[in-house]
Amino acid sequence: MERNYPLHLLSTWRIGGPAETVYWPESVEDLSNVWMRAQEAEIPVRLIGRGSNVLFPDEGLPGITLVTTSLRGIEWGDYTVRVEAGYTLARLAQEVGERGWSGLEFARGIPGSIGGAIMMNAGAHGYDMASCVLSVSTLWADGTIKKLERDEFEFDYRFCSLRSHAWILETQLIFRPGEREQILRSMKENLTKRTANQPLEEPNAGSVFRNPPGDSAGRLIEAAGWKGKSIGGAKVSEKHANFIVNTAQAKSADVLALIESIKLDVQLKYGITLQTEVESILTGNRGVTKKEE
Ligand SMILES: Cc1cc2nc3c(=O)[nH]c(=O)nc-3n(C[C@H](O)[C@H](O)[C@H](O)COP(=O)(O)OP(=O)(O)OC[C@H]3O[C@@H](n4cnc5c(N)ncnc54)[C@H](O)[C@@H]3O)c2cc1C
Structure with missing residues (x-):
């Protein structure tokens, strides 16, 4: 267990303030025990995996952030x-x-x-x-x-x-x-294509927006002129317009501002509302919020 742990270390975007508590459960029983105890004590809990599709807040997260990476059976x-x-x-x-x-x-x-x-x-x-x-x-x-x-x-x-x-x-x-x-050949080819088309050398979280039906978010963002544009330390990748890269200690707020500006512009120019694929993890319980109907 770690207290006051920098969330940016848990995200491939390398963005996020301090987490009050981070815990890596060692077993499924361990994870469900922590969940139940936190519920009883009314402590907010959320769970992540390898943090490759999340945006953590600059102000950090209260309560417990569970990370599944030790569950490797x-x-x-x-x-x-x-x-x-x-x-x-x-x-x-x-x-x-x-x-x-x-x-x-x-x-x-x-x-x-x-x-x-x-x-x-x-x-x-x-x-x-x-x-x-x-x-x-x-x-x-x-x-x-x-x-x-x-x-x-x-x-x-x-x-x-x-x-x-x-x-x-x-x-x-x-x-x-x-x-x-x-x-094995097909996997190697897929990896080669990724290296050529994605900005893997800079911190990112994969595609930021979902592709709208019959179109590609990257194509729309590029057509709208956003490739290479920045807000603070967050920049639309020159290599792939649906990737936002962290070029210089980007803040979560920079990424969110870029996302909102792109959404608005694409909406105005093409009448298409882009939806984010990346999960924005705010405060409170995430992941297990409702009982089964
Ligand atoms: C360079 C790069 C390339 C990528 N390419 C692709 C791609 O080609 N296709 C694609 O689909 N995605 C891609 N991604 C996005 C990402 O890798 C995937 O969405 C991945 O499946 C997220 O897994 P994670 O463990 O990192 O999830 P996290 O980012 O840790 O979490 C994502 C969401 O899942 C929830 N979650 C995580 N684990 C659990 C669990 N055990 N139970 C319940 N909820 C859980 C979290 O609460 C959060 O809401 C890419 C990302 C990067 C950085």
Whole structure:
């Protein structure tokens, strides 16, 4: 447990003030115990994975920030794997590919945790997590731990119906037989494309906006003239207009101001309302806020 911990160390954007308390649960039981105790004491709690899709506030966060990265249990089956929420998605993709199993080729360059990837329904190249999830084990607001089969919740583009209702503790994923060399080659090609097209050398949080139906947020932002523009230390990447990079100790407020300016401008010029993909983590309980209906 750490007190007064700099949140910028927990975010790939490298932005955020101090967190009152940060805790890395060592097991699923540990995590649910902390949740229950915090509930009783009315302490605000939120949970993150690898912080690759979050914007933390400059003023920091009260209460407890839980980080899943120590939940890394894994158990291999026959074209299946049972894996805890904090396991790294990119690492799992590589390990699945090494076995000659197909299904996670798209995920090799996505820097989140398994839990975060399911909650965001992370995807690329036309594929996403929805295609390989068999079941999830979840923690609900009243402390119930419940295994849900794939047909008991929904996925959509960068959406999972469990978001804001439950936390993912672990999941079972399923893959297809494939050709090992071809899978590894395809992952390598995907990584090469990312290095060419994304500003990986500067702190960022991936795509900031969701693609509107039939269009690309990057194309609209570039067409509106935002590529390379900055507010404070936050800048629209020269390499990819849907990435905002932290060039010089950017503040959360700089990123939010840039997001709002882009949204307004794209709305005025093209009549399209961009929606953010990145999660803005403010204060209070996040992740398990409502009981199951
Ligand atoms: C360079 C770069 C490239 C990227 N490329 C892609 C891409 O191609 N496709 C794509 O989809 N995304 C991409 N992303 C975004 C990001 O990696 C994914 O959204 C990822 O799945 C987020 O996982 P995380 O563990 O980092 O989640 P975090 O950022 O830690 O959290 C994101 C949200 O998920 C919630 N959450 C996290 N873990 C859990 C859990 N166990 N249970 C419940 N809720 C949870 C958090 O509360 C938060 O609301 C990219 C990011 C970067 C920096």
